[in-house]
Amino acid sequence: MAGIKDIAKEAGVSISTVSYALNGSPKVTEETRSRILAIADRLGYVPNAAARMLKVKQTKIIGVFLADYGGYFYGPLLRGMRQALNEKGYELIACSGVQSHRLLLEKVIDGGIILDQAFTDEELLNYADKSYKIVVLDRELVHENIKGVLLDNITGARLAVRKLTEHKVNKLYAVTGPVGSYDSKKRMEGVREELQSFPNVELVEVQGDFLKDSGEEAARQIFANYREPIAIFCFNDEMAVGIYRYLQDKEYEIGKDVFLVGFDNIELAQYMVPRLSTISYSSYEWGSMAAHNLLKLLANEPAENEQVEVTITVGGSS
């Protein structure tokens, strides 16, 4: 492993000259610089990140913390982040699980983007106090070192409810996410707000956990005492798929006996028959905004909390 001193010896100069040359300092002749670069190249020199880190105190790596990978949802989200970061010479790595929190703590990464309930608010605020820079995608936190980029859940939920109430139904079921989920809480708020315009529609809350099985289970409960057309707002598409699954060998017809709207517009949504109506947004954009915000934080530029706009995509399910 050729180091900076190897190439210094080879070039017959001192190591500082090499360092300057490598880092493009104007203190070295263009001529010696190119000679040094050539040698470095020939020796297959690669700077040691650990050593530089120790001195420079930044790694140019930022980490995104996810509860879980998988799901078409993450592709564009991460691509949006990576794109924005690479432009500024930063690298993106994806981390998961509580063990990986050490990467932030030990300064392996310069900043973190959080989309993972495994972090508690206290933990994050604690980091922020120690001047770690953080962008959160799944909660609202007030701290100068933390900025949020959040979905406009309220509008999304209102759009969904508005669509569902176009049909004459007396009951609207809301299949929620897990307790503690910020997105779920906000969506429920939106539902309540919008329903104020429909006082004759009864709201029934069914606890879910954003996973398909819970959607199926919710459907089981809901249809146990089905009497007349109903509306269901599933707080994400995945659970809506669970409802399709439950209904596939039942007599009820989606879009006729039951009206359904999901959230996220996952790829699967368009293949469901009938197509699932859902709340859409650009997760690429979301990722990009998150990254830009973090970059501002790192550069000590003023950063604001931001919101991701949503629209409704209407299919045959509603």
Add this chain to the structure above:
Amino acid sequence: MAGIKDIAKEAGVSISTVSYALNGSPKVTEETRSRILAIADRLGYVPNAAARMLKVKQTKIIGVFLADYGGYFYGPLLRGMRQALNEKGYELIACSGVQSHRLLLEKVIDGGIILDQAFTDEELLNYADKSYKIVVLDRELVHENIKGVLLDNITGARLAVRKLTEHKVNKLYAVTGPVGSYDSKKRMEGVREELQSFPNVELVEVQGDFLKDSGEEAARQIFANYREPIAIFCFNDEMAVGIYRYLQDKEYEIGKDVFLVGFDNIELAQYMVPRLSTISYSSYEWGSMAAHNLLKLLANEPAENEQVEVTITVGGSS
């Protein structure tokens, strides 16, 4: 940021004692150890990864390089890796894009798992020569520092062809992956092998790229001169979905006019109507095997190339 010396001063001992205590060396009294730990804790001490890295020359982080995230495929794969790695005190990070290769080079990570054509064989062999430890999931490479964990593509392809040839068809279309894809190449080999038993079936190769659109495009070509029932083996499910999409407003019926088998058994496959027949395997297992193999490499234990078994999942599409 409290450092090791701060806590040494606070405890009235030398920094080495602190270091020993922190690292659980038996050279320090249980009593002073706990006292030191208490102080470290009180001061909110967090070891600086960069400093230790520099000394210990390992980060206990391993990286997996993916062409792209997204797709349900990756969830279990990464979970399998992470599980295996965490058991041994290693962290997993997911990287993407050529820029991130530096993480391996600069020794930010102790080893790499490769599932990304963005690495050339030469590049990997070059790293291996410099004693970087690598596990590849998408190619065969012979080097003591590189081990492969590969799908049994040949068996998979043969199973698919065997299934498809149960019907009396005169033509078998193979929709391939991009040129250069190892998996695609091997699957084609399997197809050829199995077809030797069916000399009267004509093989037609259609170039794809593993993405849905190419499946749709392939279908367009294939059905341009449809005359009689045909068989299609799509080298992955995603392209098969493209074929479903193409056919959705056509007169041809999947499972009757055209028999279709995919590869990967992605989640979507089970929702297609009729259900897509496909070659299945456990990607969790795949990830786990890859991680274990890399751990062996890192521990300088003997490691072997391994193979992931596949089975066929039969749906109405064939």
Add this chain to the structure above:
DNA sequence: CTGTTAGCGCCTTCAC
């Protein structure tokens, strides 16, 4: 059992 000390590889003031 604890303290002293010498680096790990690189960057960066300082003199020259």
Add this chain to the structure above:
DNA sequence: GTGAAGGCGCTAACAG
């Protein structure tokens, strides 16, 4: 423009 020297935070001999 170039070289010498110190130090980032931590580990691990080697003494005591």
